Amino acid sequence: xxxxxxxxxxxxxxVILGAAGIVIPLFARFRVTPVxxxxxxxxxxxxxxxxxxxxxFEWLTWFTITDPERLxxxxxxxxxxxxxxxxxxxxxxxxxxxxxxxxxxxxLELLIIGSLLASILSMMGQYWTGAIGLGLALALSSTAxxxxxxxxxxxxxxxxxxxxxxxxIAIVPIIFMLGALAPYAGADGMTGxxxxxxxxxxxxxxxxxxxxIALPRLFAQAARTKSPEIFLAASLLVVIGASLATGVxxxxxxxxxxxxxxxxxxxxxxxEVEGIMEPFKGLALGIxxxxxxxxxxxxxIWQNLGMIAVAVVGVLGVKAVIxxxxxxxxxxxxxxxxxxxxxxxxxSETTLIVLAAATSALLIQPGTAQFWQxxxxxxxxxxxxxxxxxxxxxxxxxxxxxxxxxxxxxxxxPVIILGFGRVGRLVAQMLDRHEKPYIAIDADTDLVDxxxxxxxxxxxxxxxxxxxxxxxxxxxxxxxxxxxxxxxxAQAITRKIRAGYPDMPIIxxxxxxxxxxxxYRSGATTAVPxxxxxxxxxxxxxxxxxxxxxxxxxxxxxxKRDEFRERIREGGALEHKPKLRTSTSEA
Numbered sequence: 001x002x003x004x005x006x007x008x009x010x011x012x013x014x015v016i017l018g019a020a021g022i023v024i025p026l027f028a029r030f031r032v033t034p035v036x037x038x039x040x041x042x043x044x045x046x047x048x049x050x051x052x053x054x055x056x057f058e059w060l061t062w063f064t065i066t067d068p069e070r071l072x073x074x075x076x077x078x079x080x081x082x083x084x085x086x087x088x089x090x091x092x093x094x095x096x097x098x099x100x101x102x103x104x105x106x107x108l109e110l111l112i113i114g115s116l117l118a119s120i121l122s123m124m125g126q127y128w129t130g131a132i133g134l135g136l137a138l139a140l141s142s143t144a145x146x147x148x149x150x151x152x153x154x155x156x157x158x159x160x161x162x163x164x165x166x167x168x169i170a171i172v173p174i175i176f177m178l179g180a181l182a183p184y185a186g187a188d189g190m191t192g193x194x195x196x197x198x199x200x201x202x203x204x205x206x207x208x209x210x211x212x213i214a215l216p217r218l219f220a221q222a223a224r225t226k227s228p229e230i231f232l233a234a235s236l237l238v239v240i241g242a243s244l245a246t247g248v249x250x251x252x253x254x255x256x257x258x259x260x261x262x263x264x265x266x267x268x269x270x271x272e273v274e275g276i277m278e279p280f281k282g283l284a285l286g287i288x289x290x291x292x293x294x295x296x297x298x299x300x301i302w303q304n305l306g307m308i309a310v311a312v313v314g315v316l317g318v319k320a321v322i323x324x325x326x327x328x329x330x331x332x333x334x335x336x337x338x339x340x341x342x343x344x345x346x347x348s349e350t351t352l353i354v355l356a357a358a359t360s361a362l363l364i365q366p367g368t369a370q371f372w373q374x375x376x377x378x379x380x381x382x383x384x385x386x387x388x389x390x391x392x393x394x395x396x397x398x399x400x401x402x403x404x405x406x407x408x409x410x411x412x413x414p415v416i417i418l419g420f421g422r423v424g425r426l427v428a429q430m431l432d433r434h435e436k437p438y439i440a441i442d443a444d445t446d447l448v449d450x451x452x453x454x455x456x457x458x459x460x461x462x463x464x465x466x467x468x469x470x471x472x473x474x475x476x477x478x479x480x481x482x483x484x485x486x487x488x489x490a491q492a493i494t495r496k497i498r499a500g501y502p503d504m505p506i507i508x509x510x511x512x513x514x515x516x517x518x519x520y521r522s523g524a525t526t527a528v529p530x531x532x533x534x535x536x537x538x539x540x541x542x543x544x545x546x547x548x549x550x551x552x553x554x555x556x557x558x559x560k561r562d563e564f565r566e567r568i569r570e571g572g573a574l575e576h577k578p579k580l581r582t583s584t585s586e587a
Contacts, residue, residue: 042293078284087261106166419484498523
């Protein structure tokens, strides 16, 4: 800033931080989602809002953003960080298990909706090449908004994730195909696509091989410094490096970010990485949503209100119906199919990228592109409202099971087991042996049906919703046991239960001592690391085999377990690794 001149970057920073620090808490106070808050801020301070008055009132420069393109790199970084954190919540095993959904459901959803929308647009007079570009663009759904709303652990979140992953993978071939359809496209269109595919596969494979070797060493070195700043720098180095690597060969940078997240998820440092990146992801996504709001011209909407309303309703209706039908055909429950279909109905932030590619390839006119950009911006704005409508419609079509019937004897209320896989079943068997009542909850309907057939007291339910747990007697339950192998979800549920029930005993399964420490910080009464218990059982077995009396062995095992538990509670690491001073935020 020189001689009274206002730096555009400084005024932009003031607007963004003002939105994050003042406007968004205000929206939260009235229980309005921050998504809508950020978009409305963009509408207000952008070139179609107060920005058009800057030349008459120069002081408005401090409160407006007149050039949205300056924010594009930051908005793109927000999407990259989002895919990175999604990768942290997944694992290669879980992704491999989802391959049929990703390349089956995901491919069908994109191709059927894209083809149907393209046919409708073609019948309305759009030339067939432009209709294909528009159809595929509008068939995409928003990863940036859908997954934070639905999560990745709920039935709706899992279905949405499989479709969104395929869409993210399909962006590159879609853009190459639009280039090949261009009226002046050269003969190297398909050659360029194949080059990108083989180079991209080579880069991804190289990242997977090198990442498994280098990442544990990198984060171990960062942890030894005991500096959160170094750990943050290492995390940003990995995500930016991976994104650049895939970007250089023509793949989307978000593919590199997702792979980087998956690789770190396999290390013991994933919880720390996720916690330290969370604030940056939230702010960067806020910038992206502000840029969406800046693209909305209220005057243009008013002048074309009827056409825009028909386009928005038409696109949302086609996508919701087709997605819901596909999910039902693949065996999803009615409420899951309906809620997922409505939530996935809105267009995507990547719709804007595909529209730009179709325009530059001369497949659609700039005026047509602007019309559908406004439709896309409106669709993104109402995504949280679609989520709310989807939940309500789903409850009416297929009401949630009445969990209150499982409360049992009020004088002897059941222990609540959250997650009913291998570990949950064993806990239930031990409670049965000692005549202690229990009720198990799991979001996997097949697992619940099988458990019921085998005589277990299990019911379907979303453990992430504390209000659902209240219907089965959470207030009177003697204890809650978390057995799911989902570290982030376990921490989130522990925090929610602890906030509502300060005296509730919460016993949680942990992957290792680091995850156990996070659970203690989230409010767990007892966290049981699987690695610790297996070590103690091995020690017990070898001591007994060596002839040591069972009594002293059991006593020493209990003593060692208590010692380890106290060290974990105090934040110590069992493996004698330096402890980071940061804590992991709830995802």
